[in-house]
Amino acid sequence: MPLVTVKAIEGRTIEQKRGLVKDITEAVVKNFEAKPESVTVDIVEISRENFAKAGKLFADS
Amino acid sequence: MPLVTVKAIEGRTIEQKRGLVKDITEAVVKNFEAKPESVTVDIVEISRENFAKAGKLFADS
Amino acid sequence: MPLVTVKAIEGRTIEQKRGLVKDITEAVVKNFEAKPESVTVDIVEISRENFAKAGKLFADS
Amino acid sequence: MPLVTVKAIEGRTIEQKRGLVKDITEAVVKNFEAKPESVTVDIVEISRENFAKAGKLFADS
Amino acid sequence: MPLVTVKAIEGRTIEQKRGLVKDITEAVVKNFEAKPESVTVDIVEISRENFAKAGKLFADS
Amino acid sequence: MPLVTVKAIEGRTIEQKRGLVKDITEAVVKNFEAKPESVTVDIVEISRENFAKAGKLFADS
Structure with missing residues (x-):
């Protein structure tokens, strides 16, 4: 039941998302011996106003 | 302090969300002996473009 | 594919966990019209030293 | 690598978000002896229709 | 800053974990045009007593 | 209801955790105009074997 969140x-x-979920799923199947059908991947998109590094919003960078 | 994420x-x-959070809260109160006021539930809605099973986006299914 | 985290x-x-996952799954099936097999529930247990309310660890309450 | 989610x-x-990520990052640097550059903070905004306390949606309060 | 959780x-x-984080990181770099150093992966291991599918704990399967 | 996860x-x-949850809670109260009692903070500790940057486990660094 591996559940992957990005x-x-x-x-x-x-297209980028399609490629990502395909490749991540293959990585999980290969390394964790999981069945493809058991792997879910969800992508959480965060706006530049809601993400910060080193105390600074990406919107301000 | 049970925190539930769906x-x-x-x-x-x-209406569906209203019913879900009511029933889940009751399930937590009943089984985990928590006070209703201490239970929070949040729902994260994911688009079909951001959710995949078996390496395939729901948007492509 | 509802994924529930508690x-x-x-x-x-x-026994408490068994009851909780059963009841939460039923709540999701009933309210979100999901198939039982599509519902996963995971429980994250947090120690009193790692959980705080109002700025105070549960271990200190 | 502390990763903080709010x-x-x-x-x-x-402005509120800018202040929050700055102060939280300082709190992590001070207490966990992390380098500022290693700290990320992301903010997840939830609508009143998707957040409940005591089994009741905020949208209904 | 892609942050991946499994x-x-x-x-x-x-060895399995080493392979997984390497392959997932490559998948993110390739598809999301991220720099390797910006990608973090964390693995959350869940006991069979804390994970359920179709309302049934893995510990009971 | 701000819920913070570190x-x-x-x-x-x-002692480090005690200081962290106190300071983060103050940061949320100050910047998001939340009541202290409404703020929860949980700390998720990850082993060096389960955390990676740039495709490499911390355990291997």
């Missing part, structure tokens, strides 16, 4: 700055295309 | 594909009505 | 102070018995 | 009802201004 | 039943070896 | 490498003392 948090990233918003703005990726559906 | 991730689901977007598109449920407020 | 965070709670550690120390519940397996 | 879930809150939606509607804060960017 | 929830899975406990019990994988460090 | 993920960090395991090994901090209770």
Whole structure:
């Protein structure tokens, strides 16, 4: 039942997401001996106003 | 202080959400002996473009 | 694909957990029209040293 | 690598968010002896329709 | 800043984890055009007593 | 109802945790105009075997 969550700055295309979930699922199947059907991946897109590094919002960088 | 998070594909009505948080809270109170006021539930709605099973986006299914 | 996560102070018995996941799954099936097999629930147990309310650890309450 | 996530009802201004990520980052640096650059903070804004306490949606309060 | 979290039943070896984080990081770098240093992966291991599918704990399956 | 989660490498003392939750709670109260009693903070401690940066486990660094 591996459940993978990817948090990233918003703005990726559906092609990028399609490739990501395919490759991550393969990585889980290969390394954790999971069945493909048991793997879920969700992508959480975060706006630049809601994400910070070193105390500074990406919107201000 | 039980904190419950429900991730689901977007598109449920407020009536569905209202029923869900009521029933989940009752389940927590009953089984975990928590006070109702101490239970929070949040619902994270995920678009079909951001959720995948078996390496395939729901948007492509 | 509803994915439910319950965070709670550690120390519940397996009987309590068994009851909780059963009832929460039923709540999701009933309100969100999901198939039982599509619902996962995970319980995250947190020690009293790692959980705080109002700025105070449960271990200090 | 401390990763901080703040879930809150939606509607804060960017000024509030700017102040929050700055102060939280300082709190982590001070107490956990982390380097500022290693600290990330993300804010998850939740609508009143998706957040409940005591089994009741904030939208219904 | 992609932050990846993998929830899975406990019990994988460090070799399995080493392979997983390497492959997932490559998947993120390739598809989301992220720098390797910006990608973090954490693995959350869940006991069979704390994970359920279809309302049934893995410990009872 | 702000809910704050801090993920960090395991090994901090209770004094460090006590200070962290106090300061983070103050940061939320000050910037988000929340009541102290409404703020929860939980700390998720991750082993060096379960946390990676740039595709490499902390245990291997």
